[in-house]
Amino acid sequence: MSEAVKGSGGVRNYDSSRRRERANESRREVLSRARELLLSQGFGTTTIAQIARAAGVSGEFVYKNFGGKPGLVRAIYDESLLGIADTPAEARSDRAQQTETDPRALMAQFGRFVAEISPLGSPVLLLIRDAAASGDADMAVLLREVDDLRYQRMLHNARQVISRELLRPGLSEAETADVFFAMTSAELYETLVLKRGWTPERLGRFVEATLVAQLL
Incomplete structure (x- = not known):
């Protein structure tokens, strides 16, 4: 029984x-x-x-x-940030920041992350931006939320690399975070990939070169 x-x-x-x-x-x-x-x-x-x-x-x-739709858009955006590998992109980024000893190699890694994530996340961010601009209150709130979360992530990145003394001396956390924030903006993807026809890989190389020039 x-x-x-x-x-x-x-x-x-x-x-x-x-x-x-x-x-x-x-x-x-x-x-x-x-x-x-x-x-x-x-x-x-x-x-x-x-x-x-x-x-x-x-x-x-x-x-x-x-x-509803705002929740769907948020879920799609969050899913985009995972990237295309088995390990979430954020975890891979943290691991690189904690273990890489060559600053130029780390900037190259950041560029590759942008090339991987931007085609997934930037179109969704642009969708949110345009819906907010059209007067949708829910999407305006979502835009502020995702922008704030993205900045906080860039500030986290800045603190990690500065603490390991991988950047040019004298750079503040805020200055470094601002550079990271600009390089991961949907508007950069929109300008160079969507409007000028760059490949995501070329965008990633541009991001790498800009980070090297601005931070090292």
Whole structure:
């Protein structure tokens, strides 16, 4: 009798695990379809109903998991910051800052991170910026939040490299953070990649050269 109960419990656990995995797959599909539609159609034009239909889920599922379009955009942006490797880009960046002893090699690494992350995150930031400029209050709040978080991350980077004495003497944390902040801006990606046709790799090399010139 106890074996039967144990067995049925195992089945229940398996069913619960499968439901969670299906829900996670559906969330990933929603984010993928939302990204496609929002970036191709714009924030104001795209509806939750369109996204749900494209992802094969209900509108209720989207609202329950993401809380509407602003929540979807935030989730898409956060996902973009992970990069394309198995290890999140932020963790890889921290590891490089903690272990790299050659300042020029570290600036090259920063450039490669920009080349990797910008094609994913910058279009979403530009979407947020344009929606905020059109008068959407939720997106204006989101724009301030993501800009502040990005600056805080750049300040974190600045503190790490200054503490290891990898930069030119006399640079302050604020000055260094400002340079990092400018080099990771969506507007730089927009100007050089979207408007001037640079590849992300060329952008990354430009970022590396600028960081070397400004910080070393």
